[in-house]
Amino acid sequence: MNRRNFIYLLGCSCVSIGMHACSTAPITDRRQLKLIPESKLNAQAAAIFEKVKEREKLSDDKNKLNKIIEVGSKIENSISEYFDRNNMSDPTANFQWEYILIDNDKIRNAWCMPGGKIAFYTGMLKITKNEDGLAAVMGHEIAHAVAKHSVERASRGVLLNTATGIIDIASGGKISKVNRTTGMNTVGLLSQVGIMNPFNRKQESEADYLGLIFSSLSGYDIRETPKIWERMKESNKGKEPSIFFRTHPSPDDRINKINGWMNKVILDYPPIV
Numbered sequence: 001m002n003r004r005n006f007i008y009l010l011g012c013s014c015v016s017i018g019m020h021a022c023s024t025a026p027i028t029d030r031r032q033l034k035l036i037p038e039s040k041l042n043a044q045a046a047a048i049f050e051k052v053k054e055r056e057k058l059s060d061d062k063n064k065l066n067k068i069i070e071v072g073s074k075i076e077n078s079i080s081e082y083f084d085r086n087n088m089s090d091p092t093a094n095f096q097w098e099y100i101l102i103d104n105d106k107i108r109n110a111w112c113m114p115g116g117k118i119a120f121y122t123g124m125l126k127i128t129k130n131e132d133g134l135a136a137v138m139g140h141e142i143a144h145a146v147a148k149h150s151v152e153r154a155s156r157g158v159l160l161n162t163a164t165g166i167i168d169i170a171s172g173g174k175i176s177k178v179n180r181t182t183g184m185n186t187v188g189l190l191s192q193v194g195i196m197n198p199f200n201r202k203q204e205s206e207a208d209y210l211g212l213i214f215s216s217l218s219g220y221d222i223r224e225t226p227k228i229w230e231r232m233k234e235s236n237k238g239k240e241p242s243i244f245f246r247t248h249p250s251p252d253d254r255i256n257k258i259n260g261w262m263n264k265v266i267l268d269y270p271p272i273v
Contacts, residue, residue: 025147026083026091027213028206035155038148042094042115045150049098049117059103059122068120069099071134071218075142076116078217081272091146092116108235112141114150127231132215132224139211139218147210149203201249208249208258212265219271222262226255 023032059065076097083090095116107121118141128134144150215222233251249257 025206026088027210028147030202030206032148032152033155034148034151036151038114038151039094041150041154042096045113045115045117046096049113049119052102052119053100056100057103059101061101061122064122064125065099065101067131068101068118068134068138071131071138071220072097072099072118072142074218075135075138075214078219078272079142079146079214082217082269085272091148095145108232110137110141112145114145114148116142116145118142127228127235129231130224132221133228135215135218135220136211136222136225136228139214139220140207141211142214143207143210144203146214147203147206149207152203153200204249205254205257208254209261209265212258212261213269216265216269217272222265226258226262229255229258 023034024030025032076092076095079092080090097116097118099118099120102119102121104121105123105126108123108127110118110120110124112118118138120137124137125134128137212222212225215225229251233255236251
């Protein structure tokens with residue numbers, strides 16, 4: 001295939017896929033590509049969440065779980081109220097919120113699946129330490145779901161696979177040959193190194209910003225937020241991968257950005273409930 005035909009084929013495919021799938025993230029207005037129906041991912045996430053509940057050891061500390069639910073519910077309500085007051089579509093309108101606390105002190109993590117399925121690990125509570133810290137992490141994780149980052153990532157995966165297939169055709173099957181010879185999935189490697197990682201770091205920064213807003217709207221002291229990442233940085237000392245392979249922003253970059261946003265968020269997004 002000559003160069004002109006290749007460019008034409010690649011262009012037509014990408015345009016046809018993306019033509020009707022562009023939208024923007026709430027509040028930040030960052031342009032997004034969404035090729036996967038949100039309802040499909042929400043249903044998949046709900047099914048996976050049920051499996052997580054079956055396989056993981058759930059904490060029997062009702063006080064800690066109730067505090068997580070209390071903070072999460074307050075942020076839920078603040079988000080809905082904010083979008084309603086500003087005559088905007090509520091991105092959480094179809095969420096079926098649910099919270100669990102996984103009994104694992106070694107894991108310092110929390111996550112929010114599409115559709116509002118949220119898990120905290122007991123190890124993360126050692127980092128959050130207080131209600132404002134808990135809200136900081138909660139706001140960040142909920143922000144991923146509000147901004148539809150999972151939909152976006154899945155859509156970019158579809159687009160990447162399509163484009164790589166076209167490149168493989170244009171190259172006479174050289175990519176497939178490399179995969180067969182080395183046992184390595186080239187698409188997977190490309191998605192991790194240099195293509196998907198910068199995008200993931202953008203998502204993480206966006207979730208930091210939106211999470212700060214959601215915590216502020218909910219009446220929490222967002223000055224606790226950079227302290228969370230300082231504690232996380234300290235707990236991860238000597239364990240971080242190199243910046244090239246890191247999907248999250250570096251702790252120092254994250255803290256600097258949060259401090260830079262702080263005053264504006266406090267002024268522009270005062271407590272709403």
